[in-house]
Every structure is written in structure tokens, then in C-alpha cells.
Amino acid sequence: MIWNPHYESMEREKLTKIQSDRLCELVDRVYRKVPFYRKRMKEMGVSPAGINGIADIVKLPFLTKDDMREVYPFKLLAVDPIDIVEVHTSSGTTGKPVVDAYTRQDISIWSEAMARTLAMCDTTRTDSVHNAYGYGLFTGGLGVHYGARLIGANVIPISGGNTSRQLAILQDFKSTILTCTPSYSLYLAEAGREQGIDFKKLSLRVGLFGAEPWSEGMRKEIEAKLYLKALDIYGLTEIIGPGVASECEYQDGLHICEDLFYPEIIDPKTGEVLPDGKEGELVITTLTKQGTPVLRYRTRDITYLNHETCRCGRTAVRMHRLLGRTDDMLIIRGVNVFPSQIEEVLLRIEGVEPHYQLIIDRQEQLDILEVRVEMNEQLFSDEIKNLERFESEISQGLYAALGIHTRVKLVEPKTIPRSEGKAKRVIDKRQL
Amino acid sequence: MTLKQISVFLENKKGRLAEVTKLIASEKINIRALSLADTTDFGVLRLIVNDPDRCFAVLKEHSFVAQQTDVIAVEVLDKPGGLQQILDVFDENNINIEYMYAFVEKKTDNAIVIFRIDQPARAIDALERNKITVLSSETIRKL
Numbered sequence: 001m002i003w004n005p006h007y008e009s010m011e012r013e014k015l016t017k018i019q020s021d022r023l024c025e026l027v028d029r030v031y032r033k034v035p036f037y038r039k040r041m042k043e044m045g046v047s048p049a050g051i052n053g054i055a056d057i058v059k060l061p062f063l064t065k066d067d068m069r070e071v072y073p074f075k076l077l078a079v080d081p082i083d084i085v086e087v088h089t090s091s092g093t094t095g096k097p098v099v100d101a102y103t104r105q106d107i108s109i110w111s112e113a114m115a116r117t118l119a120m121c122d123t124t125r126t127d128s129v130h131n132a133y134g135y136g137l138f139t140g141g142l143g144v145h146y147g148a149r150l151i152g153a154n155v156i157p158i159s160g161g162n163t164s165r166q167l168a169i170l171q172d173f174k175s176t177i178l179t180c181t182p183s184y185s186l187y188l189a190e191a192g193r194e195q196g197i198d199f200k201k202l203s204l205r206v207g208l209f210g211a212e213p214w215s216e217g218m219r220k221e222i223e224a225k226l227y228l229k230a231l232d233i234y235g236l237t238e239i240i241g242p243g244v245a246s247e248c249e250y251q252d253g254l255h256i257c258e259d260l261f262y263p264e265i266i267d268p269k270t271g272e273v274l275p276d277g278k279e280g281e282l283v284i285t286t287l288t289k290q291g292t293p294v295l296r297y298r299t300r301d302i303t304y305l306n307h308e309t310c311r312c313g314r315t316a317v318r319m320h321r322l323l324g325r326t327d328d329m330l331i332i333r334g335v336n337v338f339p340s341q342i343e344e345v346l347l348r349i350e351g352v353e354p355h356y357q358l359i360i361d362r363q364e365q366l367d368i369l370e371v372r373v374e375m376n377e378q379l380f381s382d383e384i385k386n387l388e389r390f391e392s393e394i395s396q397g398l399y400a401a402l403g404i405h406t407r408v409k410l411v412e413p414k415t416i417p418r419s420e421g422k423a424k425r426v427i428d429k430r431q432l
Numbered sequence: 433m434t435l436k437q438i439s440v441f442l443e444n445k446k447g448r449l450a451e452v453t454k455l456i457a458s459e460k461i462n463i464r465a466l467s468l469a470d471t472t473d474f475g476v477l478r479l480i481v482n483d484p485d486r487c488f489a490v491l492k493e494h495s496f497v498a499q500q501t502d503v504i505a506v507e508v509l510d511k512p513g514g515l516q517q518i519l520d521v522f523d524e525n526n527i528n529i530e531y532m533y534a535f536v537e538k539k540t541d542n543a544i545v546i547f548r549i550d551q552p553a554r555a556i557d558a559l560e561r562n563k564i565t566v567l568s569s570e571t572i573r574k575l
Binding site for chain 2: 375376377380381382383384387388409410411412413414415
């Protein structure tokens with residue numbers, strides 16, 4: 001079912017016209033209302049007068065993750081603060097999180113985008129959506145919530161955690177749609193199997209999974225274990241949250257709501273825009289957002305675009321499932337983690353040398369981050385309790401900085417490869 | 433009189449302990465006593481050897497993380513209550529034991545217990561006041 005055929009299946013020419021009008025209006029608005037954008041545009045020698053259509057988007061400056069920190073908390077605000085009705089932030093946190101401030105209209109845009117996502121798997125008023133994305137500052141929980149509400153489906157706002165209650169409710173409430181991270185779905189399957197739950201007998205028919213990277217292999221496993229159709233969804237706090245793009249029943253690329261979020265693929269080195277089929281960094285412009293509009297945000301996610309009309313009838317451009325990152329960001333249990341954050345915590349502890357290694361693995365469907373730290377004479381003690389205290393100091397520091405539990409392992413000196421580039425620091429063993 | 437104990441950091445890896453003992457043997461250093469404290473991921477090997485300074489240097493040369501710590505060695509009568517007598521002295525004097533391990537001396541019937549104590553001088557003093565023999569490093573070396 002197509003939620004909004006007018007936009008989702010629009011002829012290209014008409015859509016381009018709408019994108020163009022919206023971009024011109026957006027540029028004019030942010031130039032007037034956001035000093036940050038005005039300054040950037042002036043530096044590039046471009047003014048609203050020079051933007052006459054979507055093709056002119058290449059003249060506009062990019063917005064980076066670092067910029068997002070610079071504008072913290074509200075320097076991107078393009079409306080009167082009184083018009084903000086809700087705020088969300090990104091999960092990963094070195095220093096400053098990314099802030100997304102929504103007006104009432106932005107919440108409507110978000111609901112619309114998520115309703116389109118949910119409709120991809122034919123969600124209607126008769127469905128019950130078991131929403132196990134976290135509710136809170138994280139956009140996942142409320143994003144799904146708003147979309148389901150717009151459709152009129154029954155939302156079960158169970159949020160994350162408490163797996164046995166999740167399993168009981170899945171059975172008792174006869175939920176038809178499951179929304180959570182892909183790894184959590186497998187964790188549910190595993191825990192359910194241990195409790196003797198037959199997933200064939202549950203009412204689940206579709207799962208919308210996102211917020212972390214996963215693969216076709218994992219999709220097959222999820223579908224086989226949970227007896228449902230697994231669809232990939234994509235979104236990010238910087239843009240709106242979930243709802244930016246999602247797979248239809250053909251599972252052949254994620255349709256981007258491009259009348260709302262205009263995508264480009266660029267060469268991450270040169271910034272040059274690349275054609276369909278060429279892998280590069282995904283850049284998104286929020287064409288209609290009011291509160292904190294985003295101009296050419298560099299997502300650091302690598303993918304490519306396909307403008308062919310899909311078998312489902314949608315003309316909305318499709319992006320391939322994520323192929324990687326342009327930076328070294330890791331997504332661990334749905335939380336964004338940069339190795340530099342870990343380094344910062346380690347080096348704050350006296351005596352720790354910058355010889356560490358991160359090993360990421362997936363055990364029993366959950367991501368495990370092991371931080372290996374080299375022992376040295378300054379840190380060493382003949383007493384085990386001192387070494388254990390040191391380990392727990394590290395893991396507590398990491399928990400405070402990252403919000404996730406890590407496994408700290410002390411290793412012998414010179415066992416971690418020396419400065420051979422970033423790659424060696426991180427060993428990702430997950431079979432994604 | 434304290435003596436020097438060598439402690440070595442070891443990852444819980446197959447053959448790692450044997451590598452240390454082999455290295456020490458190849459240097460003709462004799463191990464008098466040892467104890468291994470372990471956790472899931474790593475262990476700390478504690479050694480009493482006939483030549484601690486050379487042992488320490490050799491380990492460092494081979495990139496082991498090692499440390500020298502002062503411990504005390506006490507002769508304990510090899511009969512019921514032998515150890516108790518010593519522990520009572522520590523207890524009466526509020527002396528806290530971090531860890532301890534024992535070995536048996538060949539030439540006499542006595543056991544030797546190694547104590548790791550925060551303030552060894554206080555412990556030695558208390559033991560000697562109670563007529564308990566604290567062994568010198570020289571004695572240990574000659575065992």
C-alpha cells in the first residue's frame with residue numbers, strides 16, 4: 001500500500017519542480033533566519049538569488065558533523081523558539097550531541113514520513129505495532145509512534161529492554177508488526193526459543209529494522225527465526241529520525257521520501273556529485289523542515305542511488321542498503337561510537353598509553369565491544385585487586401562517555417600492532 | 433628483613449606460563465616458590481627466585497611487564513597451629529595480609545610462608561617481638 005501516492009509515485013518532472021520550489025523557499029528562509037547559514041553562504045559567494053532550482057543545490061555549502069557540534073544547541077533554529085514543541089538528540093556523544101528541534105509542522109512531516117514507511121508493509125488501522133525502539137531523546141521510539149498514530153494503528157510503546165515482558169506482550173497482544181534494531185529481533189527470537197515460544201504461532205507478519213548496519217544474511221536469519229518479512233529502514237537525528245528512507249515489499253533498495261529529504265551522492269574526497277549507481281557519501285537536504293532545517297548534510301554513510309521506477313509503483317528514488325561509512329564510526333547496539341571517544345577516556349587515566357584495540361563481535365545476537373588495553377610497568381601491580389580496580393575504572397569511564405557497557409581486557413605489552421593506521425585499532429568481527 | 437618477589441603480568445594464553453619458566457631456566461635462575469593469581473583474562477605470576485635482580489632484568493629484556501615487590505618469608509612449624517600463631521600476631525597488631533603462599537623447605541621439616549603486606553617493617557617487628565623467625569633473602573637464596 002502506498003500511503004501518499006501523490007508524492008511517492010509522482011512523475012519525475014513534477015517532483016523536480018516541487019523539489020526546486022521547496023529548495024528556493026528553504027534557502028531564502030535560512031538565509032534570512034539563520035546567521036550560521038548566511039555566513040556560510042556568503043563565504044561561498046552564493047545568495048538566495050543564485051538558487052533557482054534543485055540543480056543549483058551544488059552551489060550550496062555542505063553541513064558536516066563537526067558543524068553540528070558547533071551549532072549546539074540551537075544555532076540552526078530557523079523559527080521563534082516558542083514554536084518548538086519537541087527536541088531530540090543523537091545517541092552518540094563526544095562532547096555535544098546533535099540536536100533536532102521540531103515545530104508542530106515538523107512533527108507532522110515526521111509522522112507523514114513514518115506513515116509512508118509503515119505503509120510499505122501495508123500497516124493499517126487493524127495492525128498492532130510492537131514498538132521496541134527506545135522512547136526518549138533517541139528518535140526511534142517516538143518516530144515509529146507518530147507514524148503508527150497517523151495511520152491509526154494500535155501502537156504498543158514497549159520501548160527497549162525487559163525481554164521476557166516483550167515476549168509475553170508479543171503473544172498476548174497479538175502484535176502484527178515489530179519495530180526494533182535487527183540485532184534485538186534476533187535476541188528476542190533466541191530468548192523466545194529458550195522459553196519454548198513458537199514464533200510461527202505469533203501474529204507477527206513484518207518487522208521494520210534499522211538504527212544499525214545489517215546484511216542480507218542477517219535478513220534471512222531474522223525472517224527464518226521470527227517468521228516475518230524483514231524490512232530495512234533508515235533515518236538519522238540530523239535529518240528527522242527514522243522515516244528518511246525505507247524498503248517496500250520488494251526489498252530492493254530503500255525509497256527516500258525525496259519530496260521532503262533531498263538526497264545526493266557525492267565523492268567524499270572532492271565533494272563532486274555522482275550519478276546513479278556510483279557509490280559515495282549520502283548528502284541530505286531537508287526541503288520542508290521548519291525548526292532546524294538542514295542544508296546538504298554529509299551523513300558519512302556510503303550508498304548509491306537508483307532513480308528507476310520500482311515494481312511497487314513508487315517513483316521515489318531508492319538508496320541501496322548502507323555499504324559503509326566514510327569515517328570510523330561504529331554502531332554498537334544502535335549507539336554511535338567513535339574510536340576517538342574511547343581513546344579520550346583511556347588517555348585521561350594516568351599511566352595508560354595510547355595502545356589499545358577495539359574488538360567488536362556479536363554474541364547471542366548482541367554486539368559486544370571489547371577494549372584491549374596494554375599493560376605497562378606503571379599500571380602493573382602484583383595485586384589482582386588493583387588490576388581489577390583499574391579495569392573497572394576504564395569500563396565505568398567508557399560507560400559514562402558512550403552509554404554502553406564494554407568489556408575491558410588487559411593485554412601484555414607490544415601485543416597490539418603499532419600505528420599502522422586506524423584500521424588496526426578496530427577489528428569488527430560481526431558477520432553483517 | 434624483607435626479600436624481593438618478582439611479579440609478572442600474563443595473559444591467559446596457552447603456553448604463556450611455560451614461556452616464562454623456560455626463559456628463567458635458560459638463564460639458570462632457580463625458582464624457590466611461585467604462586468599464580470588469575471582472573472578470566474589475565475594472571476599475575478609471583479616468583480621467589482635465587483637471583484631476583486637478574487630475573488627481573490631478564491624478564492624486562494623479553495618485554496614482560498614485571499615488578500619487584502618486598503615480601504617477607506616466615507618459617508612456620510610444620511605442625512597443626514603453626515600458621516595460626518603467625519596470623520594471630522598479625523591480627524593483634526592490625527596487620528593486613530594482601531596475599532600469601534607457602535612452600536616446604538627440603539632441609540628441615542618447616543614450611544616457609546611468603547606474605548605480601550603493605551607495611552612489611554611493622555610486620556617483621558611484630559613477628560620478631562613474638563620470637564618468630566623472619567628469613568633473610570640470603571637464607572632463601574641458599575635453600
